[in-house]
Amino acid sequence: MLTKDENELLTRVSGEAPMGRMMRNHFWIPAALSHKLVADGAPLRVRLFGENYVLFRATDGRLGFFDEACPHRGASLALARNEDNALTCIYHGWQFRVDGVTVAVPTQPQNEKAFCERVPLRHYPAREVAGVVWVWLGEGDGKGKFQEFEFTALPARHVVAFRQKVACNWLQGVETTMDSAHLGVLHQSATAGVGDIELTAANQAPVYHLADKPYGFRYASVRTLQDGRAYVRTNSFVLPWYGVISPRYSTDQGGNVFFSVPIDDENTWYWHIAYRIDAPLDPSEPRLLYRDADDWPPGVPGTAEDNWGQDRDVMARGHFTGFPQALGTEDFAVITSMGPIVDRSREFLGAGDGAVIAVRRTLLRTLREFMAEQTPALARHEHIDYAEIRPRATVFEGEAQWRGLL
Numbered sequence: 063m064l065t066k067d068e069n070e071l072l073t074r075v076s077g078e079a080p081m082g083r084m085m086r087n088h089f090w091i092p093a094a095l096s097h098k099l100v101a102d103g104a105p106l107r108v109r110l111f112g113e114n115y116v117l118f119r120a121t122d123g124r125l126g127f128f129d130e131a132c133p134h135r136g137a138s139l140a141l142a143r144n145e146d147n148a149l150t151c152i153y154h155g156w157q158f159r160v161d162g163v164t165v166a167v168p169t170q171p172q173n174e175k176a177f178c179e180r181v182p183l184r185h186y187p188a189r190e191v192a193g194v195v196w197v198w199l200g201e202g203d204g205k206g207k208f209q210e211f212e213f214t215a216l217p218a219r220h221v222v223a224f225r226q227k228v229a230c231n232w233l234q235g236v237e238t239t240m241d242s243a244h245l246g247v248l249h250q251s252a253t254a255g256v257g258d259i260e261l262t263a264a265n266q267a268p269v270y271h272l273a274d275k276p277y278g279f280r281y282a283s284v285r286t287l288q289d290g291r292a293y294v295r296t297n298s299f300v301l302p303w304y305g306v307i308s309p310r311y312s313t314d315q316g317g318n319v320f321f322s323v324p325i326d327d328e329n330t331w332y333w334h335i336a337y338r339i340d341a342p343l344d345p346s347e348p349r350l351l352y353r354d355a356d357d358w359p360p361g362v363p364g365t366a367e368d369n370w371g372q373d374r375d376v377m378a379r380g381h382f383t384g385f386p387q388a389l390g391t392e393d394f395a396v397i398t399s400m401g402p403i404v405d406r407s408r409e410f411l412g413a414g415d416g417a418v419i420a421v422r423r424t425l426l427r428t429l430r431e432f433m434a435e436q437t438p439a440l441a442r443h444e445h446i447d448y449a450e451i452r453p454r455a456t457v458f459e460g461e462a463q464w465r466g467l468l
Contacts, residue, residue: 064406064422072425073231073403075324076112084432085302086111087200088441090208092323092333093117094195095223097354107140112326116140117195120147120160125188127197132156133183158183192335193223212449213319213335219342222350224334224358232330234397234404235322239305240421242268242283242295243414248396251382252389257310258455261293270416273468276446277301278424281417282468295455296467299421301428301440308455315340317453328402359390362398370395
């Protein structure tokens with residue numbers, strides 16, 4: 063349980079909130095799916111941390127990321143013409159090159175070139191990795207700070223990115239990602255017959271074993287099975303929001319990375335990156351049929367008035383939750399049902415919440431370092447090998463074997 067002040071510190075990211083400033087100044091931010099951007103196509107509106115931006119692909123393929131409001135009169139640059147490696151505001155024709163240089167102000171009768179040099183256009187570095195556009199919103203250019211996970215170096219067919227907009231605070235998404243205890247309860251219908259992950263339902267009370275790491279922490283959730291063996295899932299929390307999560311099959315060489323990026327204080331982009339190291343992803347896998355969709359897994363279709371779209375007829379026929387669309391939809395329904403920002407001062411936690419508690423402690427410690435004007439220990443990227451953060455799930459005969467995974 064957190065105090066109300068601690069809950070406020072962890073959840074608020076907009077404006078000058080310390081958590082938002084810490085994230086923006088130490089981490090590259092996932093902003094969009096690469097395939098949504100077409101050279102000379104319509105600029106894409108992007109909202110992050112309560113601020114509005116536009117993202118576009120220029121004629122030569124480069125990316126531009128600007129404040130949405132034109133610096134002249136505030137018209138949206140999402141309406142701008144995208145051509146000749148520049149955006150041209152349709153209101154008065156002011157033109158901004160993809161690298162952030164103002165190149166034309168046709169309404170300026172004299173000294174246009176000198177005037178252009180004084181236009182305060184705010185633009186930001188952007189890069190494409192693993193089918194995702196990442197932007198740097200902090201001070202400086204962000205060089206040397208990118209978190210190069212194992213999936214970021216894989217060939218295109220080995221990795222796929224999905225995302226979904228969810229109407230709740232970012233931390234609610236992170237917590238459900240790291241909460242291994244809910245797998246065997248909330249997802250018991252979705253995971254039945256799907257690889258080793260269905261063993262989470264055989265013992266719904268995992269025991270957590272945690273180890274601090276330079277990037278956050280790693281944990282093993284251990285479920286003792288009826289035959290005396292143990293089903294173990296070893297996952298990692300990586301600052302500021304990443305959950306590196308075990309695959310469904312113990313034979314898979316790869317995993318999943320989930321992360322919740324704040325749109326504002328009460329809305330989140332929930333990202334899912336699936337990857338395999340040893341082989342391309344199977345294109346016939348159902349979820350890959352939706353790799354170009356705007357909303358996969360399927361979004362929560364309803365509101366509180368209709369129980370977020372829960373299907374009680376499906377429940378009566380044996381589905382545990384009444385959300386048969388996809389595993390992620392069950393998560394979205396639950397975290398949305400908590401409200402825009404859950405009041406953690408009213409919780410009553412138990413042993414099954416070990417990883418969730420660790421997330422909060424890790425974030426609070428990091429935030430206090432930042433507020434003391436220190437570079438947070440877990441944001442010292444030069445000391446962290448992100449590519450070595452690998453998840454694992456398998457069945458073990460004895461404790462000594464899985465202990466080595468921590």
